[in-house]
Amino acid sequence: MGPAIGRSIGAGFRAANRSWAGLGLLVASWAAVWAVSALLMLLTKMPAELLRPPQPGAAVTAPQPVAPASEPEAAAENTQDRADREAVERWTRTAGEWLGRAWPVMLLVLALLLAANTWLAGGQIGYLSKIVQDGNARLAEFWQAGTRAFPALLGAWLLTAGVALAGVLVVVLLSLIANAVPAVVSGVLGLLMALGAAVALVWLAVRLVFWYPAIVIAGAGPVAGLKASFQATRGRWWSLCGLIALLGVIFFGISMLLGVIEGLANTAGGGAGRGLGIAINLLGAAVNFYLGFVSLAAVLRFYADVTSSAPAPSAQTASPAAG
Numbered sequence: 001m002g003p004a005i006g007r008s009i010g011a012g013f014r015a016a017n018r019s020w021a022g023l024g025l026l027v028a029s030w031a032a033v034w035a036v037s038a039l040l041m042l043l044t045k046m047p048a049e050l051l052r053p054p055q056p057g058a059a060v061t062a063p064q065p066v067a068p069a070s071e072p073e074a075a076a077e078n079t080q081d082r083a084d085r086e087a088v089e090r091w092t093r094t095a096g097e098w099l100g101r102a103w104p105v106m107l108l109v110l111a112l113l114l115a116a117n118t119w120l121a122g123g124q125i126g127y128l129s130k131i132v133q134d135g136n137a138r139l140a141e142f143w144q145a146g147t148r149a150f151p152a153l154l155g156a157w158l159l160t161a162g163v164a165l166a167g168v169l170v171v172v173l174l175s176l177i178a179n180a181v182p183a184v185v186s187g188v189l190g191l192l193m194a195l196g197a198a199v200a201l202v203w204l205a206v207r208l209v210f211w212y213p214a215i216v217i218a219g220a221g222p223v224a225g226l227k228a229s230f231q232a233t234r235g236r237w238w239s240l241c242g243l244i245a246l247l248g249v250i251f252f253g254i255s256m257l258l259g260v261i262e263g264l265a266n267t268a269g270g271g272a273g274r275g276l277g278i279a280i281n282l283l284g285a286a287v288n289f290y291l292g293f294v295s296l297a298a299v300l301r302f303y304a305d306v307t308s309s310a311p312a313p314s315a316q317t318a319s320p321a322a323g
Helices: 005-017 020-042 072-134 140-179 183-207 211-218 222-233 237-268 270-309
Strands: none
Touching (some): 005 072, 005 237, 005 270, 020 072, 020 270, 072 140, 072 211, 140 222, 183 222, 183 237, 211 222, 211 270, 237 270
């Protein structure tokens, strides 16, 4: 059966409803990762004042001496400006001292988050793929798929980071060029660049939607998975864009509903209102994880239909000719 938006979304909800064990494992894993990250950051003994950046006009707290009547406003402004500069300098100095001793731990936390995100993404794809295709999956599939695809997925992450860095350098270069031309021309160029970048990012995001599934499911490497995604999405850009857009509408609609309920709870106030607000926040977090499973399973259903409906290679191309 060929790929279809309705079939994919229906399969996404059915797969998510069979994935409570995997969903629980994902939530527990992220809770553990964030707990370890928080403990590591506590070891850096971050000064509390860094959480309160200096605010202009709030530095002078003590009563100031009365200025001469001739220039009272200028004297007050000079005093406030000096106090603001001193507050900013103290905050900057404290931040520099903390970063000087905390950067190894921060790098360790970033590496932990990257490794966890890579492994959990592979595990989630492998686990849901089994459910989409077979109707069920063992929880061990989460571990096995994440471990098996970890090196290739990590390579894909690094490749993405390299391309993003190259894109930033191109933007900086174009900005320098734009600054060298008249303001009207640079404004038009900036608008065209922004529109072009937005269109290119949307187009590329859809073409790369099967990149990680190809790595996890087909066992492809980072570059081979990239090529497989481009091949699988050829001629299906609009249907895939519609699938992603409809999933986004579902996600947005449910989030808006929960936001309205939370707003009503906050308006009510009191202990009951606060308790309901907390419950809605927890429910919102659970719904986000659940809808993440729905969206990924829908994409995996579409991918499975694409790959199953692809024409098989002919006998002539599958094996070398005799003689």
